[in-house]
Amino acid sequence: MTQATKITGGVLAAVVLVVWPWLTDDRFLHHVGVLIMLTAIGASSLHLIIRTGHVSLCHAAFMAFGAYGSVLTVMSLGLPFPVGLLVGTGAAALLAATIGPIVLRLTGKYFVLITFLFGEVVRMAIVENVALTGGSNGIFNVPPPHPIFLDTKAYYYLALAFAAFAVGLCARILGSEFGRAMNAIRDGERLAECSGVPVIRFKVIVFIIACALAGMQGSLMAHYNKVLSPENFSGIISLNLVVMNVIGGMSSLWGALIGAVFMVMLPELLRGYVNIQHIIFGAILFATMAFMPGGIIQAARHVKAMLSAKPDAPAPPLARTGAAE
Amino acid sequence: MPKLSVEGLKVTYGPIVGTEGVGFTIDEGETVALIGSNGAGKSSTLKAILGMVTYEGRVTYGGEDLKGLKPSKVMRKGIGFSPEGRRVFPQLSVLDNLRVGGISRPQAELPERIERIYGYFPRLKERHSQAAGSLSGGEQQMLAIGRALMSKPSLIMLDEPSLGLAPVIVERIGEVLTEIQKTEGLSVLLAEQNATWALSLSKRAVILDLGRIRMTGDAEKLLDDPEVRRAYLGI
Numbered sequence: 001m002t003q004a005t006k007i008t009g010g011v012l013a014a015v016v017l018v019v020w021p022w023l024t025d026d027r028f029l030h031h032v033g034v035l036i037m038l039t040a041i042g043a044s045s046l047h048l049i050i051r052t053g054h055v056s057l058c059h060a061a062f063m064a065f066g067a068y069g070s071v072l073t074v075m076s077l078g079l080p081f082p083v084g085l086l087v088g089t090g091a092a093a094l095l096a097a098t099i100g101p102i103v104l105r106l107t108g109k110y111f112v113l114i115t116f117l118f119g120e121v122v123r124m125a126i127v128e129n130v131a132l133t134g135g136s137n138g139i140f141n142v143p144p145p146h147p148i149f150l151d152t153k154a155y156y157y158l159a160l161a162f163a164a165f166a167v168g169l170c171a172r173i174l175g176s177e178f179g180r181a182m183n184a185i186r187d188g189e190r191l192a193e194c195s196g197v198p199v200i201r202f203k204v205i206v207f208i209i210a211c212a213l214a215g216m217q218g219s220l221m222a223h224y225n226k227v228l229s230p231e232n233f234s235g236i237i238s239l240n241l242v243v244m245n246v247i248g249g250m251s252s253l254w255g256a257l258i259g260a261v262f263m264v265m266l267p268e269l270l271r272g273y274v275n276i277q278h279i280i281f282g283a284i285l286f287a288t289m290a291f292m293p294g295g296i297i298q299a300a301r302h303v304k305a306m307l308s309a310k311p312d313a314p315a316p317p318l319a320r321t322g323a324a325e
Numbered sequence: 326m327p328k329l330s331v332e333g334l335k336v337t338y339g340p341i342v343g344t345e346g347v348g349f350t351i352d353e354g355e356t357v358a359l360i361g362s363n364g365a366g367k368s369s370t371l372k373a374i375l376g377m378v379t380y381e382g383r384v385t386y387g388g389e390d391l392k393g394l395k396p397s398k399v400m401r402k403g404i405g406f407s408p409e410g411r412r413v414f415p416q417l418s419v420l421d422n423l424r425v426g427g428i429s430r431p432q433a434e435l436p437e438r439i440e441r442i443y444g445y446f447p448r449l450k451e452r453h454s455q456a457a458g459s460l461s462g463g464e465q466q467m468l469a470i471g472r473a474l475m476s477k478p479s480l481i482m483l484d485e486p487s488l489g490l491a492p493v494i495v496e497r498i499g500e501v502l503t504e505i506q507k508t509e510g511l512s513v514l515l516a517e518q519n520a521t522w523a524l525s526l527s528k529r530a531v532i533l534d535l536g537r538i539r540m541t542g543d544a545e546k547l548l549d550d551p552e553v554r555r556a557y558l559g560i
Contacts, residue, residue: 177424177432180417184425187414193396194375194406196429196476 017160021153030152032268037159038221040260041166043244045213047256048170050245051179052203053186054104054111057238058119059214062092064126064233066215067222068133071142074223081145085219092215093208100207104200107189119235126230138229145223155224162220166213171253173209182206247288249295258296326388328353328512329374329404329480333382336369343369343378344536351480356506356513358523358544360557361533367516368409369536371482374514375399375406386480401429405478409485409516411466415458419449422457422468426475435475442471445501463494470498474505480512487519495519499526520557524548532557 021030042059049056070088073079079087103114126133133139149155173179184192185199193199222228240263248259266284270277292299327350336343344366351357359367373380376391376399384391391399400406414422423442427435443450446467452460457468466486473481483502487495499522506513517523524530524544532540532553540553547553 177428180421180425181428183417183421184414187416188412190377190396191408191412191414192425194377194400194408195426195472196397196400197425198395198397 018157021156027152030156032264033156034152034159034224036261036264037156037163038217038224039241039244039264040163040257041217041220042214042241043248043256043260044167044170044253045210045217046241047245047250047253048173048182048206048210050242050250051174051186052182052206053107053189054203055242056207057112057116057235057242058122059211059241060233060235060237061119061122062096062211062214063218063221063237064122064230065092065095066218067228067232068126068139068218069215070219071139071222071228072132074143075139081143081223084223085145085216088219089212089215092218093212096208096211097204100204100211101200104203104207116235116238119233119238123230123233123235126233133230136230138227138231140227142222142226142228144226149223159220159224162216166216167253167257169209169213173206174253178202243285245295247285247295249297251294252297255295255297262296327351328355328387329514330385331370331374331382332384334370334373334384335381336366336373336378338378342536344373344533347531347533347536347538348382349531349538349541351512351514353479354506354510354512355529356515356527358520358527358530359514359516359533360518360520360523360530361539362518364535365533366536367533368484370533371406371484371514371516374482375404397429400476400478403477403479405473405476405481407466407469407473407481407483407486409488411462411469411486411488413457413460413465413468413472415456417457418454419457419460419468420453422472423449423475426472429476434477438475438477442474445474445505446471463490463498466490466494466498467501470502474509477509478511480514482514482516484516485518486515487517487522495522502526520553521548 021033042063046056046059049059066088068088069091070081070084073084073087074081099118103111103118106114127136129135144150144155145158149158174182181192181197181202184195184197185202189199218233221232225232244259244263245256246259247262248257249255266281267277270280273280288295329351331350332348334347335345347366347370349357359370361367369378372378374384374391375396376394377396386399386402386404389402391402394402396406414425417425420439423439424435427438430438443453448464449468449471452464457465460468470481470483470486473483486498490498502513503526505511513527515523515527524547527544529542530544530547531538532547540547540550548558
């Protein structure tokens with residue numbers, strides 16, 4: 001892609017994202033739009049962690065810290081929403097800075113297991129700590145960031161702004177020298193360390209940034225839903241974020257975004273089949289991993305390469321290159 | 326004063342001894358070969374110097390004790406490392422592999438450094454945008470050496486650079502190593518099973534067997550030593 005087509009594409013996408021809510025009065029569509037934007041923050045931030053070769057199953061725990069931190073700041077202390085958002089994001093970052101240096105020494109299945117357990121510990125702590133969090137009943141009547149955001153369309157623009165910030169930050173990191181080092185860590189931790197990459201320090205920094213963004217999403221989600229319960233932060237939510245990355249494709253940030261759109265819209269499209277929804281989910285996940293291990297993004301690249309290739313030139317291999325972004 | 330000094334090095338993996346009582350020095354600009362068969366303790370020695378394994382004994386570089394430093398710190402002191410099995414970052418492009426190797430240098434220096442390495446290994450330039458995993462064995466070895474050179478080391482440690490490569494490629498790598506050493510004034514620690522080749526490139530050599538030093542001396546003399554010829558050169 002040339003620079004010019006990239007810029008044109010970017011401007012076009014931005015225009016579409018800003019203009020579409022005005023083309024319909026369907027509040028439900030606006031609602032789905034909000035969910036996609038907020039979910040994109042979680043999926044792209046988890047993508048950062050995945051790009052260092054770690055699959056975290058506790059991303060929802062950091063969302064919980066962000067959500068409860070923000071809501072309690074606003075409702076118990078009576079402080080304005082921006083302060084709540086900062087407190088929530090900061091609490092998630094602080095938690096990541098505390099556990100990151102410990103858990104990031106583990107790799108592979110051990111990291112997956114320990115993060116899963118940690119996610120459950122956080123959820124249980126919320127359930128048990130009734131006085132502070134309302135336990136399983138959760139917290140009701142969470143105020144919106146500002147009365148104008150009671151309108152779903154208005155909230156969409158708030159979510160869009162934060163999603164643009166989060167995704168832009170992730171893209172910026174991945175495109176930098178730091179991002180190249182992250183790819184090196186994924187490709188071979190020990191080799192990266194021997195090449196001069198301070199592996200643990202880099203992984204902890206990535207983890208803190210990613211979890212802070214998850215906390216930000218948690219806060220925005222809580223003030224949008226107006227209710228908040230521990231079940232919003234169960235292992236399934238973390239797992240869904242991983243699935244988004246797998247289905248979309250783990251080699252590029254676009255994969256996380258495509259996965260987020262896909263996974264948020266799919267349940268809405270399958271409304272008529274609620275009872276077998278999870279079976280369809282499972283089948284799609286299974287098919288993705290078996291037939292397109294690089295996810296939707298890689299399949300799309302492959303198709304594009306086949307279309308643009310000269311008839312006698314062989315198509316490029318389907319392997320993940322990881323070099324892009 | 327020697328550039329690198331290793332004294333009484335002992336590396337153990339649980340009950341298994343990797344090396345014991347290994348000691349040697351490398352002077353500035355000198356090439357020292359570390360020769361031995363599989364399991365002789367060559368890799369353990371290199372890993373200890375780099376801080377990848379814990380060890381007893383003392384390793385100093387430019388007079389500074391390296392014990393307790395992580396590999397990323399050790400290599401920032403000026404030690405480049407090309408590990409065994411021509412390890413590269415397979416999904417990264419050739420160019421990105423080199424850039425990662427230069428992560429400890431100021432960004433502005435990288436283009437000049439990369440051009441220099443392309444000068445040593447023109448094949449890498451031709452393949453600069455290709456994923457490193459798709460290179461041939463010889464090209465991957467060149468990339469591994471090139472990456473280790475990116476940090477502008479004053480000592481480069483090469484673990485079995487000849488392993489599994491065609492003789493003509495091995496010769497080529499030897500020539501380039503000599504050339505690089507001349508232009509950059511590098512010290513080289515060359516761990517090898519291919520004793521003839523390693524001795525022909527080195528000034529001195531340390532011969533390891535079952536984790537201990539068997540013999541040490543001038544490379545030329547070792548090449549003529551009957552015991553060495555029988556045991557390591559197959560003559």
